[in-house]
Amino acid sequence: MTIRQSLGAIRRRFFSAPATIRTRKGVHLFPVRPANSYRVVGRGLCIFRCEDFAQIPRDRRRSALAFQVPIWSPFERTGYHCVWSGSKAMVWCWDEEALDRSPDNAEVDPDLPELDGAVAVLPETVFLPRKTTGAALQRCHDGWEIQIWKDGVLLDSRWFSEQPGKSDITRFHHSLRQAGSDESQLAAGLPAALTNPLPATHHPDPWIAPRSAREWLEDNEWSLVAACVFAVAAALVWQEARVWKYRQLTEVAAGEYARVQDELDPILASRDDFVKLRRRNESLAALDRQPSQAYLMKLVDDALPAESAQLHNWDYQQKTLRFVIEEKSSTPDPIAYVRALESVPEFARVKVEPAREADRLEVTLEVEG
Numbered sequence: 345m346t347i348r349q350s351l352g353a354i355r356r357r358f359f360s361a362p363a364t365i366r367t368r369k370g371v372h373l374f375p376v377r378p379a380n381s382y383r384v385v386g387r388g389l390c391i392f393r394c395e396d397f398a399q400i401p402r403d404r405r406r407s408a409l410a411f412q413v414p415i416w417s418p419f420e421r422t423g424y425h426c427v428w429s430g431s432k433a434m435v436w437c438w439d440e441e442a443l444d445r446s447p448d449n450a451e452v453d454p455d456l457p458e459l460d461g462a463v464a465v466l467p468e469t470v471f472l473p474r475k476t477t478g479a480a481l482q483r484c485h486d487g488w489e490i491q492i493w494k495d496g497v498l499l500d501s502r503w504f505s506e507q508p509g510k511s512d513i514t515r516f517h518h519s520l521r522q523a524g525s526d527e528s529q530l531a532a533g534l535p536a537a538l539t540n541p542l543p544a545t546h547h548p549d550p551w552i553a554p555r556s557a558r559e560w561l562e563d564n565e566w567s568l569v570a571a572c573v574f575a576v577a578a579a580l581v582w583q584e585a586r587v588w589k590y591r592q593l594t595e596v597a598a599g600e601y602a603r604v605q606d607e608l609d610p611i612l613a614s615r616d617d618f619v620k621l622r623r624r625n626e627s628l629a630a631l632d633r634q635p636s637q638a639y640l641m642k643l644v645d646d647a648l649p650a651e652s653a654q655l656h657n658w659d660y661q662q663k664t665l666r667f668v669i670e671e672k673s674s675t676p677d678p679i680a681y682v683r684a685l686e687s688v689p690e691f692a693r694v695k696v697e698p699a700r701e702a703d704r705l706e707v708t709l710e711v712e713g
Contacts, residue, residue, distance in 0.1 A: 362457040365468060366443065367486035368505075373456060375485070376471075378548040381457075383465045385443065387484045390436040390467045391417065392501040398431040403565060409433055425467050427551050429497045436467035469501070470550040473542065479533040481508070483544040490516055490537075492530050499530070513538055635690065635711065640665060647688050649680045656704070663711045665691075670704045678705055685709060 363374035367386030374384055393416055397405045405428075413424050416437065423440040426433050443465070472482055475493040482489045488507050492500040502516055513534045520531050561568065637660050644655065644667070653676065656668040669676055678696040685694040685707065692710045699706040 362459075364456055364459060365485055369486055371456060372485075374471075375544075375546050376548045378550075381459055381463045382550075383443075383459055383463050384471065385423075385436070385438045385465060385467050386486050387468045387489050387503050388487045388505065389442070390438050390469070390503075392469070392498070393435050393437070394432060394497065394499050395435065396432050400431075402431075405431070405433070409435070413437060423465055425465070425470070427470060429495075432497050434498050436469065438465075438467070466550050468546075469498070471546045471548075473545060473547070474551055477530070479531050479537045481534070481537045481541040483541055485544055485546070488541070490534065492520075494530060507541070508538070510535065510538065640690075640711065643688050643690060644685070647684045647691075649684045650674070650676065660711070664708070665711055666706070666708050668699050668704050668706050670701075672703060675703060676705050681705060681707065 361378060361381040363376075363378055363382040363384060365372055365374045365384040365386055366389065368388050374382070395409075395412070397408055400408045409426055413422055413435065416435075417424070419437070419439040419441070421440040422437050423443065424435055424437045426435045428434075468484060469489065472484070472489075474496065475491065475498075476496055477494050480491045480493065482491055484503070486505075488504045490502045490504070490508065490513070491498055500520065504512060508516075517531045517534060637658075640660060641655070641658070644665075648669070650671055652671055652674075654670045654672075656670055657666070659666040669681060678698070681696050682694050685691050685696075690712055692712050694707065694709040697706050697708075698704070
């Protein structure tokens with residue numbers, strides 16, 4: 345059992361729908377309950393024809409069939425159903441107007457379900473067993489049908505209201521030979537089929553036309569193109585929506601940035617003023633940490649080895665102190681002054697040199713701390 349048959353069995357078990365069959369004797373409830381509702385046309389109300397459309401391109405075969413049906417049919421308004429098998433079309437035609445009319449002087453089942461016009465209409469044969477190759481005598485719901493099969497294709501068919509006899513089969517076989525068709529060779533098995541007629545075993549699922557992947561693609565070419573176009577259009581719309589959303593978010597972010605910038609400008613200005621003030625305070629504090637010149641003069645005066653020494657040309661810049669020492673009573677000793685000044689913790693790198701004037705020394709030192 346295929347997957348499709350399994351699913352169909354499940355649907356029929358839980359979702360089976362009523363179907364009706366119309367024959368020359370009236371309208372009756374269909375013997376089986378399919379998964380979907382159908383209006384079945386009895387074989388006696390149908391005209392069958394099998395046509396090969398091998399010369400027609402695959403994508404135009406259905407249009408060619410729709411064009412040919414009114415030519416084949418003798419009815420004013422024709423309903424038809426087709427089952428494809430490769431390039432061959434098995435076609436059943438019926439009188440649509442007669443099907444819509446209420447049956448006169450015919451039996452009508454009082455328990456029939458009410459089916460609207462949207463229910464699919466199918467011929468009875470597609471619910472009967474599908475054969476492979478050879479001749480068969482098939483019992484229908486009303487009447488009998490002679491069938492000629494080849495490779496699963498119903499090549500020819502004829503309906504009889506009563507079970508056909510040998511004379512009926514002979515006439516049918518003769519008509520095939522006169523038509524010059526290959527079906528006459530297959531009809532050679534009709535006498536054997538006459539002795540072994542097939543019962544009217546209806547299936548709940550109608551025939552389907554097996555199609556290859558290529559045929560399916562060709563039949564659905566425009567649908568696939570439309571689906572691809574729709575997918576591309578949807579992708580473009582989605583991409584455009586993303587771009588539009590990105591632009592919108594960018595504009596919102598720019599507006600939020602401008603708002604935050606306006607709020608931060610006063611804060612940043614205050615911060616700049618604070619930084620400047622702090623740097624100024626640090627500069628002033630650095631100046632406060634430097635010793636005063638009066639304090640340095642006291643340190644120098646206390647460190648001088650000679651009491652008669654006098655200070656001249658005092659200059660203090662960037663922690664560098666320069667001054668001149670004069671001793672009028674004696675010649676000053678540079679080494680003594682170097683030792684005396686280096687003994688002061690605040691003084692470093694003391695340098696003593698003779699000055700231009702006599703009895704004078706020029707002192708240069710670095711102030712620490």
